[in-house]
Amino acid sequence: MKAVVKYGTRDGEVELRDVPAPEIGPTDVLLETTAAGVCGSDVEQWRHFVTYHVNTPVVMGHEFCGIIREVGSGVKGFQPGDRVASETAAYICGQCPYCLTGEYNLCPTRLGFGYGLNGAFTRFVRVPVRCLHRLPANVSFEHAALTEPACVTYNALVVKSRIRPGEPVVVIGPGPIGLFAVQMAKVQGAGQVFLVGTNADRRRFEVGKQIGADVLLNVQETDAAKVILEATDGYGAPLVVDAAGPTPAVKLAMDVVARNGQITKIAWGPKPLELSLDPIVAKAASLQGSYSHNWRTWEAVLKMMSAGSLNLDAMITHRFTIDHWLEAYHLVEEREAVKVILTPAD
Ligand SMILES: [Zn+2]
Ligand SMILES: [Zn+2]
Known part of the structure; x- marks a missing residue:
């Protein structure tokens, strides 16, 4: 499958590559990406203008939603065909005080999709079941791809x-x-x-x-x-x-x-x-x-989206398939775009 891969730590070391589809573990699902937003941080990582560690090579993209295609043997409550959005904490330790009190966004060993573990600018992503949120029926995939940045601001303006x-x-x-x-x-x-x-x-x-x-x-x-x-x-x-x-x-x-x-x-x-x-x-x-978000914030934001409390249409200015990722990144860098939505290319 085609994927937008950051392969090095110099300016511009990102390219479209063919990568194998991921294998899933017992508590993961295989998610087919239906929409993924380009974040300012994706552009900073492309330029390698970042103050945090990026694991390379890595499939980029952390603002995403999709349809579950496979579930691991230990997954309960979700089935193939379910429409879901995914949180961004692809790895957390589960044992530190932050994880144990539900503030796993602050887990010192947290790794996010798209820079720590493989993300969503591709067809299939491996997602731990704890990251999933069911989409309300009236929330479209494009809108659901905005859940992550909306959660960042909910955490900052409502919680903090x-x-x-x-x-x-x-x-x-x-x-x-x-x-x-x-x-x-x-x-x-x-x-x-x-x-x-x-x-x-x-x-x-x-x-x-x-x-x-x-x-x-x-x-x-x-x-x-x-x-x-x-x-x-x-x-x-x-x-x-x-x-x-x-x-x-x-x-x-x-x-x-x-x-x-x-x-x-x-x-x-x-x-x-x-x-x-x-x-x-x-x-x-x-x-x-204020950093990232957690489960309660995601559920609240999806309810707000379902209720029409946020203007989501105005936020989406461009749409591309991932083979046009470079054009998308340039539009974000030049601030011509607000949100660009990417979809898989093969
Ligand atoms: Zn983001
Ligand atoms: Zn932890």
Whole structure:
């Protein structure tokens, strides 16, 4: 079967290869991929612009859903033909305090699909049964492929942050995660939601408008901090979400967070930050990291999707088969795309 394989740790060492279909163990299923989303992190791994270890060679792709084709001898509750989405924690130890308390996304030995173990930019994937979630009948495969990034923002904005209805929220970075963050803020009753980006984000700002961002701020055209502070009577926003990562984003977050407020950081930084954290101290603000998601979040997000609480159509801008992966990665890198959906090629 054809697969998008990252085979080395230099810039661009990704290619379409023929690989054998995986074998499954007793507690796995063989999943036929029906839709898989391209993540910003896929592009970072293609460029090898990453601060974590990537096992190579590896089949890329971690945002996916499909149809079960085979089940292992010990699998209960799932059958061939079932429509499912898969979580991303392809390997967890099952024995550390995080695994034992359901926070296995924080397991120190966790390996994710697509960089740690073989992922979904191919026809068949081996998936442990504990990763599976049944799709509601009215959730399409394309939409279900968005469950993962939606769960990242549910974890960040619902589980790790406090939003008081009516109060403003600032989201920095209008990529898929930032756009879902806007949606999660709105669903929870946030007041004005500010979405901050740059000249390169024009296409993404259009989607931002469609999914309900109240104020779009291009930092190359506007003094975003000034606008946000003026709109909040000089006090700033109780919650700022960093879905961008680099130094200027974190600096802006500290400039516009309210005293006693919270900055929730989802985005990785490509380089160490060059700034002082003193504003966090002066404002008695908190800086909260948020990483991945777990079972409860997946079930909740699928229920939200089924209920129509999220605008998913606006998020999908392009569709390709995996043999066009390079075109897809370029579109994401150039920020022309929001979400690109890939499907198997043979
Ligand atoms: Zn992702
Ligand atoms: Zn563990």
